[in-house]
Amino acid sequence: MLFAVLFGLSMDYEVFLLTAVRQAYLKHGDNRGAVAEGLGTTGRVITSAALIMVAVFVAFIAYPDPMVKIFGVGLAVAVDATVIRGFAVPATMVLLGRFNWWCPGWLDRILPNLSIEGNEEETSTGVAPRKLVGAGHG
Known part of the structure; x- marks a missing residue:
């Protein structure tokens, strides 16, 4: 407990x-x-x-x-x-x-795109957060 x-x-x-x-x-x-x-x-x-x-x-x-x-x-x-x-x-x-920040491709496809305060976060490269997290590994 x-x-x-x-x-x-x-x-x-x-x-x-x-x-x-x-x-x-x-x-x-x-x-x-x-x-x-x-x-x-x-x-x-x-x-x-x-x-x-x-x-x-x-x-x-x-x-x-x-x-x-x-x-x-x-x-x-x-x-x-x-x-x-x-x-x-x-x-x-x-x-x-x-x-x-690696995420399997199959999981990356089914996870929702969440961001803080409902705004799409921008990176220094202009890539959305979900694209960085998945990083194309699968």
Whole structure:
């Protein structure tokens, strides 16, 4: 149960980070630079939110019910939002390079064309985001 709660709470940080990385990648096409830019723009927000979560979970320890105390300690000591989302994912993305954006051709054809705020995002080359993601691999 602790894992499910923590995973659900920290997953929004992952979406926030990856959205910033993808926008930077679409803007200039440099994977390493995009990861650095995305982490740089979201890192403080993610770390601050994780610290707030830890503070709230530590407050659960004062509650008299032992089950609530267990959840408070378990969620407070988990470092998923910072370690996994802040270090492991960006490091893996830098190592994978352009493979981060690869999508099988059959899947690329059936996935909807989504963009932030309903606007078609432009890249430095003028190519739409879905065309970059699929990259013609199949």
